[in-house]
Amino acid sequence: MKVLNFKISALSFLWLLLTLGSSCDDRWEEHYDESSSKKADLTLFEYIASQAELSHFTEILKTAGYDTLLSASQTYTVWAPGNASLEGVDRQDVERARMLAENHITRGSVSTSMIDARLVRLLNGKMMQIVRQEDGSFSYGGAAFSKSNVRTRNGLVHELSSFVDYRPNLWEYLVYGGELDSMSNYMLGLTRLVFSPTESVRIGTNEDGNAVYDSTFIERNTYLEARGALNNEDSIYTQLFLDNRAWRMGEEELSPYFNVPDVFGGAQRGLELRRAALTRDLVYKGRVEDPALTDSLISTGGTVFYNPGYLFAGSTPQELSNGWGYVLNEFPFVDTLSWFKEIRVEAELASGRSSQNNTIFNRSGLGSGLEVSNNRYIYLEPSGTSNFARSNVTFSIPNTLSAKYKVYVVFVPASVEDPNNLLPTKVSFQLIYGNTTTGRTQRLRVTPENNETDPEALTKMLVTEIDFPFANIIDEDYPLTNVTLQVTNEVTLAEETAGTYSRAMRIDCVILEPVVE
Numbered sequence: 001m002k003v004l005n006f007k008i009s010a011l012s013f014l015w016l017l018l019t020l021g022s023s024c025d026d027r028w029e030e031h032y033d034e035s036s037s038k039k040a041d042l043t044l045f046e047y048i049a050s051q052a053e054l055s056h057f058t059e060i061l062k063t064a065g066y067d068t069l070l071s072a073s074q075t076y077t078v079w080a081p082g083n084a085s086l087e088g089v090d091r092q093d094v095e096r097a098r099m100l101a102e103n104h105i106t107r108g109s110v111s112t113s114m115i116d117a118r119l120v121r122l123l124n125g126k127m128m129q130i131v132r133q134e135d136g137s138f139s140y141g142g143a144a145f146s147k148s149n150v151r152t153r154n155g156l157v158h159e160l161s162s163f164v165d166y167r168p169n170l171w172e173y174l175v176y177g178g179e180l181d182s183m184s185n186y187m188l189g190l191t192r193l194v195f196s197p198t199e200s201v202r203i204g205t206n207e208d209g210n211a212v213y214d215s216t217f218i219e220r221n222t223y224l225e226a227r228g229a230l231n232n233e234d235s236i237y238t239q240l241f242l243d244n245r246a247w248r249m250g251e252e253e254l255s256p257y258f259n260v261p262d263v264f265g266g267a268q269r270g271l272e273l274r275r276a277a278l279t280r281d282l283v284y285k286g287r288v289e290d291p292a293l294t295d296s297l298i299s300t301g302g303t304v305f306y307n308p309g310y311l312f313a314g315s316t317p318q319e320l321s322n323g324w325g326y327v328l329n330e331f332p333f334v335d336t337l338s339w340f341k342e343i344r345v346e347a348e349l350a351s352g353r354s355s356q357n358n359t360i361f362n363r364s365g366l367g368s369g370l371e372v373s374n375n376r377y378i379y380l381e382p383s384g385t386s387n388f389a390r391s392n393v394t395f396s397i398p399n400t401l402s403a404k405y406k407v408y409v410v411f412v413p414a415s416v417e418d419p420n421n422l423l424p425t426k427v428s429f430q431l432i433y434g435n436t437t438t439g440r441t442q443r444l445r446v447t448p449e450n451n452e453t454d455p456e457a458l459t460k461m462l463v464t465e466i467d468f469p470f471a472n473i474i475d476e477d478y479p480l481t482n483v484t485l486q487v488t489n490e491v492t493l494a495e496e497t498a499g500t501y502s503r504a505m506r507i508d509c510v511i512l513e514p515v516v517e
Helices: 002-030 044-050 052-064 094-102 181-188 222-227 244-258 266-278 308-312 493-497
Strands: 076-081 105-107 117-121 127-132 138-140 143-152 155-160 191-195 201-205 211-214 217-221 237-242 283-285 296-298 304-306 316-320 323-328 343-346 353-356 358-364 376-382 392-396 404-411 427-434 441-446 459-467 484-489 505-514
Touching: 044 052, 044 076, 044 143, 044 155, 052 076, 052 094, 138 155, 181 237, 181 244, 217 222, 237 244, 244 266, 283 296, 296 308, 304 308, 353 358, 358 392, 392 505, 404 427, 404 484, 427 459, 441 459, 484 505
Parallel strands: 076 155, 237 323
Antiparallel strands: 076 105, 117 127, 127 138, 138 143, 143 155, 191 217, 201 211, 237 283, 296 304, 316 323, 343 505, 353 392, 358 376, 376 505, 392 484, 404 459, 404 505, 427 441, 427 484
16 A cells, blocks of 8 residues: 555656646746747857847957857857947957956856846856846846847847946955055065976976976965955955055054064065065955944954954945955054064963973963963972072063063962962063174063062063064074073072972963053
């Protein structure tokens, strides 16, 4: 019985499919109005060229070289704009013609049948929206259809009342936007041809036995890799564009912060670092259509901006093919929110850290009730047995700018581990930093007036206020830092024996806070 029921259901399902298929065919035909006759004996180009109202578009196709493409056997759909809208277009300009042609052609057959809204990918990679209006008519990128679904031998033609202009993406806007020369020259100048071993074909070996390749090189741009695929039509971003005036303002404002010693790249590297900082926070994921109503934004450079409407002040949004662009004629960023930020070195990170006369243990601050940075700190247990073998630890401090900072060290009290241990400790410091363009360093020894730690609470101890004469930015080419801070325990054996101080230290982090005058 179950088998019989299945057969009946299957036959019924087949009948239903046939019925629906017939219905769909009927609906398909309904969407070809009487004026949209079949032209199956003509190619796409032949049909377009036969229509007097499309003579300007025919001319554009010839100039762009797409008359040949639309005469081939592959299937395409063309949205052909009428003559009136193309009167003012230079139809002999090859680049302009190519951009217009590619903006009105897609591969495959795209009928209006059963479409309410649809995105199609064009020959230029752009996405264009087709929408059914409330009255049943259609639009293509906002341009109204004047005729639809004309079938030719190799595709479909829809005629439009007006053309849809090429809309650049965020990356292309650097060139097409105007008054962006400074920003454009910098960003596009970061493009390099790089050898691609995966796309290159090995063709043999040389006399030394090394592989020889039929080499393939690909374009890479470090800004696109670091800040976002602004040239990708499938990625959506919002970008701030600095016009030439805003760019000059930014360069002037950042220039004092990137004074680089000759030994670390000098003025040229300082220029590169400055421009990298200048453009770090220009890109944001997604569309930001009303910045004034946005609580916060995170740039792809990692900076959080709260109430970010001021960043967009005075700009006019440009709707581009993969997001929104805002052109600014004022440099929008505040120093301490963008490039001149707090530097924090976590003590528990072993990289760039060295020590003498102690054993270091990594401890957790969780559950202590203390706001320990990153919930970790280090405990330094002294191993020296004389007053001359004092415990010390040295931290490398990277990415300092040629600017003024307040330097702090945060200590964790002994009570974090034992509530009954209320012994403080005493410390001194030695700050080393570059003070000549040849890379020579200066030692600044500091013993604060109050150099004792609080036995029951975190101690944020001010070491000094320092105006660094040179920036010390590390990267692949310059991985070493010449700014270090040494923390030394100043408790004597006699003081520890007397039970008034401890020679052990518990350090949370080193903090450099920007000083703005």
